[in-house]
Amino acid sequence: MEKLLQVNQLETQFTKDKEKLKILRGVSFHINKGEVLGLVGESGCGKSLTSLSIMKLFKGTSGEIAGGRIVFKGEDLTHRSEREMRKIRGKQMAMIFQEPMTSLNPVMKIGEQLLEPIRLHLDLNEKQAKEHVIYILKKVGIPRAEEIIYEFPHQLSGGMRQRIMIAMAMSCNPQLLIADEPTTALDVTIQAQILELMKQLQKEEGMSVLLITHDLGVVAEMCDRVAVMYAGRVVEEANVFDLFESPKHPYTKGLIGSVPKIGQRKDKLTSIKGNVPDPSNMPKGCKFAPRCNDAKAICFEEEPNATDLGNGRMCSCWMFEEGRENVYA
Amino acid sequence: MIPILFIVSILIFFFTHLIPGDPARLVAGKDATLEEVNIIRAELGLDKPIWDQYITYMSNLFQGDLGTSLKTGLPVSEMFADRFMPSIYLTFMSMGWALLLGLLIGTLSAVFKNKWPDYLGMVTAVSGISMPGFWLGLILIQIFSVQLGWFPTGGAESWKSYILPSLTLGAGIMSMLARFTRSSLLETLRADFIRTGRAKGLKESVVIPKHALRNSLIPVVTIAGLQFGFLLGGSVVVETVFSFPGMGRLLIDSIAFRDYPVIQAEMLLFSIEFILVNLIVDIMYSMLNPKIRYAS
Amino acid sequence: MEIIKEVNAYTPVIPKKKYSPVKEFFKNWKKQKTAFWASIFILLLIIIAIIGPYIAPYDPYEPDYNSTLQGPSKEHWAGTDEYGRDIFSRLLVGSRISLGVSFLAVFLGAAGGILLGLISGYFGGWLDRIIMRGSDVMFAFPDLLLAIAIVAILGPGLTNVVIAVSIFSIPSFARLVRGSTLEGKETVFVEAAKSMGASHRRIMFKHIFPETLGSLIVFITMRIGTAILAASSLSFLGLGASPETPDWGAMLSIGRDYLGTASHVVMMPGLAIFLTVLAFNLVGDGLRDVLDPKTKNE
Numbered sequence: 001m002e003k004l005l006q007v008n009q010l011e012t013q014f015t016k017d018k019e020k021l022k023i024l025r026g027v028s029f030h031i032n033k034g035e036v037l038g039l040v041g042e043s044g045c046g047k048s049l050t051s052l053s054i055m056k057l058f059k060g061t062s063g064e065i066a067g068g069r070i071v072f073k074g075e076d077l078t079h080r081s082e083r084e085m086r087k088i089r090g091k092q093m094a095m096i097f098q099e100p101m102t103s104l105n106p107v108m109k110i111g112e113q114l115l116e117p118i119r120l121h122l123d124l125n126e127k128q129a130k131e132h133v134i135y136i137l138k139k140v141g142i143p144r145a146e147e148i149i150y151e152f153p154h155q156l157s158g159g160m161r162q163r164i165m166i167a168m169a170m171s172c173n174p175q176l177l178i179a180d181e182p183t184t185a186l187d188v189t190i191q192a193q194i195l196e197l198m199k200q201l202q203k204e205e206g207m208s209v210l211l212i213t214h215d216l217g218v219v220a221e222m223c224d225r226v227a228v229m230y231a232g233r234v235v236e237e238a239n240v241f242d243l244f245e246s247p248k249h250p251y252t253k254g255l256i257g258s259v260p261k262i263g264q265r266k267d268k269l270t271s272i273k274g275n276v277p278d279p280s281n282m283p284k285g286c287k288f289a290p291r292c293n294d295a296k297a298i299c300f301e302e303e304p305n306a307t308d309l310g311n312g313r314m315c316s317c318w319m320f321e322e323g324r325e326n327v328y329a
Numbered sequence: 330m331i332p333i334l335f336i337v338s339i340l341i342f343f344f345t346h347l348i349p350g351d352p353a354r355l356v357a358g359k360d361a362t363l364e365e366v367n368i369i370r371a372e373l374g375l376d377k378p379i380w381d382q383y384i385t386y387m388s389n390l391f392q393g394d395l396g397t398s399l400k401t402g403l404p405v406s407e408m409f410a411d412r413f414m415p416s417i418y419l420t421f422m423s424m425g426w427a428l429l430l431g432l433l434i435g436t437l438s439a440v441f442k443n444k445w446p447d448y449l450g451m452v453t454a455v456s457g458i459s460m461p462g463f464w465l466g467l468i469l470i471q472i473f474s475v476q477l478g479w480f481p482t483g484g485a486e487s488w489k490s491y492i493l494p495s496l497t498l499g500a501g502i503m504s505m506l507a508r509f510t511r512s513s514l515l516e517t518l519r520a521d522f523i524r525t526g527r528a529k530g531l532k533e534s535v536v537i538p539k540h541a542l543r544n545s546l547i548p549v550v551t552i553a554g555l556q557f558g559f560l561l562g563g564s565v566v567v568e569t570v571f572s573f574p575g576m577g578r579l580l581i582d583s584i585a586f587r588d589y590p591v592i593q594a595e596m597l598l599f600s601i602e603f604i605l606v607n608l609i610v611d612i613m614y615s616m617l618n619p620k621i622r623y624a625s
Numbered sequence: 626m627e628i629i630k631e632v633n634a635y636t637p638v639i640p641k642k643k644y645s646p647v648k649e650f651f652k653n654w655k656k657q658k659t660a661f662w663a664s665i666f667i668l669l670l671i672i673i674a675i676i677g678p679y680i681a682p683y684d685p686y687e688p689d690y691n692s693t694l695q696g697p698s699k700e701h702w703a704g705t706d707e708y709g710r711d712i713f714s715r716l717l718v719g720s721r722i723s724l725g726v727s728f729l730a731v732f733l734g735a736a737g738g739i740l741l742g743l744i745s746g747y748f749g750g751w752l753d754r755i756i757m758r759g760s761d762v763m764f765a766f767p768d769l770l771l772a773i774a775i776v777a778i779l780g781p782g783l784t785n786v787v788i789a790v791s792i793f794s795i796p797s798f799a800r801l802v803r804g805s806t807l808e809g810k811e812t813v814f815v816e817a818a819k820s821m822g823a824s825h826r827r828i829m830f831k832h833i834f835p836e837t838l839g840s841l842i843v844f845i846t847m848r849i850g851t852a853i854l855a856a857s858s859l860s861f862l863g864l865g866a867s868p869e870t871p872d873w874g875a876m877l878s879i880g881r882d883y884l885g886t887a888s889h890v891v892m893m894p895g896l897a898i899f900l901t902v903l904a905f906n907l908v909g910d911g912l913r914d915v916l917d918p919k920t921k922n923e
Binding site: 060 | 527533617618
């Protein structure tokens with residue numbers, strides 16, 4: 001399978017009061033053409049920052065890429081200038097965000113906002129561009145599209161606004177769609193509709209999707225493969241069946257164990273003890289060790305590297321590092 | 330608004346009558362006999378009870394009669410005639426400067442946050458707020474009129490006479506607007522929809538004016554309106570500095586002479602102007618903000 | 626912004642040391658470099674206002690017709706005025722008037738405004754309506770115009786300037802305090818105090834008022850700057866201090882006639898007013914950043 005996006009040992013840092021703070025500490029994963037990759041993890045693990053780093057949307061923050069590589073369609077984006085990135089953003093990769101309420105400009109008409117990327121990236125005249133807006137709105141299931149373009153965001157419901165966001169992202173036929181918790185802020189019934197819409201569009205257009213979520217239900221529903229993030233790193237990468245069937249990393253096990261399953265009565269849901277570590281005060285060794293039930297001496301000393309478990313599975317845990325017999329003997 | 334205006338008119342009327350000194354004697358002159366003074370008092374209606382005088386005053390007011398100046402003997406409306414418009418021009422020109430420069434400085438400061446344009450802009454702004462208007466006016470006269478001779482030192486003959494006074498009068502509000510625009514814009518720039526704009530591939534030169542500034546403008550316009558009163562008060566000082574033949578200077582001259590019909594009419598006019606501007610601001614606010622525009 | 630959330634999500638900060646608000650304040654205050662130096666400047670001014678007459682090199686009232694309108698020199702640091710009086714000495718002595726008038730006016734205005742604001746916000750109802758209507762009416766007159774009107778009624782003079790400036794300060798203080806009182810009234814600890822049967826006066830002054838203190842201190846500082854400007858404007862217009870008093874505004878007013886020939890007569894007192902107001906505004910900005918993080922001005 002052809003890889004559309006490859007993220008390799010990506011490091012992103014912020015500067016505050018002259019002190020540098022690394023939030024992403026070597027994120028690696030890839031997305032194949034036409035697949036949906038789920039990026040999961042607790043809030044604060046760096047999921048959203050990973051998506052912003054791929055687009056290099058750091059304006060207005062002190063964020064910067066400090067190491068690693070981002071390869072998109074065989075081209076290294078890591079050192080692309082802001083100017084070159086602008087040609088990619090909205091055209092080849094597009095993004096939708098968690099908050100449909102605040103992600104649209106409140107004082108601009110819907111049509112105006114949709115026209116912007118189209119006029120910018122596609123070579124269409126005014127009339128064609130407007131027709132394209134209507135077309136794309138109908139495609140995402142917006143009724144009375146001809147009228148909606150003259151309305152303001154506050155006149156629409158949350159679900160409708162998220163459809164508008166999807167329309168905006170899809171308007172220039174991107175190869176990669178990054179969806180950052182696209183349904184978290186919506187009602188459950190609307191969630192299902194939006195997910196359904198995304199799935200359908202993804203199939204029709206054959207594009208790749210990076211779906212960021214903390215909801216394993218959404219992952220099971222939508223994704224082909226999954227990358228699990230913890231404390232600024234991907235700790236496990238697997239296809240969705242393998243992951244749910246036999247999670248390898250203790251953190252993944254914990255995550256899956258904390259979700260109630262229908263038809264299965266448990267006296268107690270397992271939960272992961274403790275808290276996510278503070279990035280300015282990271283523990284030595286494996287960052288999950290303090291919360292891990294199987295942690296051994298070495299886990300507190302050294303951070304494990306990713307081990308290839310075959311069949312496209314990767315896991316960063318001492319259990320699978322070579323020489324684990326020594327550790328767990 | 331109407332009840333407030335009503336109360337304001339009562340307050341102004343009663344308080345102007347508290348101004349010490351006997352207007353009748355003032356009109357009659359120093360050498361007038363008591364009898365002469367009494368005749369004048371009756372002529373002016375000052376022998377009647379004060380609420381009676383108020384009713385007369387208000388009914389005259391609604392017929393366009395603002396009273397008669399004690400100093401010049403001319404109808405007040407006639408005295409206002411050639412002073413009103415220059416003052417209005419001056420005020421609006423000042424507001425124009427303030428908005429133009431304030432928005433410009435504020436935007437540059439926000440865009441180049443913590444870089445030299447920001448520091449320069451904010452030093453200018455805090456200085457502008459702290460500068461006494463009369464001092465700034467005198468400095469400008471000293472440099473541009475006395476030394477360079479570019480502008481006249483006073484009067485209101487040509488557009489040139491308006492430049493220095495309006496800059497002086499607008500400086501304070503300009504500074505306030507610059508600071509306010511900066512903080513408002515910085516807040517807007519953190520909004521999610523700004524990130525959406527950037528994710529579309531828009532340039533900063535599109536994101537900032539088209540997306541950010543339009544949203545930031547809403548609170549800025551409100552503040553500008555609220556600060557309008559500052560202009561009216563400041564115009565008294567600035568018109569004095571520049572010997573500008575407007576309403577503000579007339580007020581000071583009238584206070585010196587205790588010409589209370591003029592003071593009264595001026596105060597009323599200033600309050601109406603101020604309240605009117607606030608009303609306009611309310612309307613503009615709803616025009617800029619679609620949420621309010623469509624709710625009604 | 627997403628990124629900030631991410632960083633914060635990690636940090637469960639638990640203060641381990643004993644919390645001392647005063648120490649904390651001074652620690653933060655020193656970080657506000659500009660405001661810190663501005664506050665030193667104000668401290669110096671206050672000292673000068675107190676000891677000014679004793680350290681002035683010349684008698685500020687004594688004319689010297691042999692040296693009128695001289696520019697700044699070694700003998701006369703700020704030059705002399707039209708009567709040959711030493712401007713520097715007049716400025717030193719005049720600082721007491723400028724600071725005194727503005728401090729007094731703001732504190733009187735603040736006292737009145739705080740009381741009205743507390744009553745208005747705490748009791749609500751018709752008391753609130755009357756007080757707020759009253760302040761609406763006062764707001765219908767622009768600041769300086771209101772002061773001019775009051776001085777016009779009371780007659781010119783410094784005492785009346787104090788009264789005028791304090792009266793026009795009342796409504797804005799009342800509004801500020803009313804707003805935070807309304808907020809404070811809803812907080813849990815006020816509810817708790819009420820349920821324990823604390824008196825209205827006790828709740829107002831012991832529980833709600835201290836909560837508003839931060840924004841109040843900021844506002845008072847800013848307001849002193851405004852008051853100095855207003856008072857000097859009134860003096861400049863001939864409605865304040867009499868011409869022979871070494872009031873900064875009055876000195877400047879007289880100097881106007883010599884603008885072409887001896888501009889220092891105007892520049893020096895103007896500079897004094899400007900620097901003083903600037904210092905108060907800078908301190909106000911700094912205090913806001915330290916005390917009132919809600920309205921932080923970046």
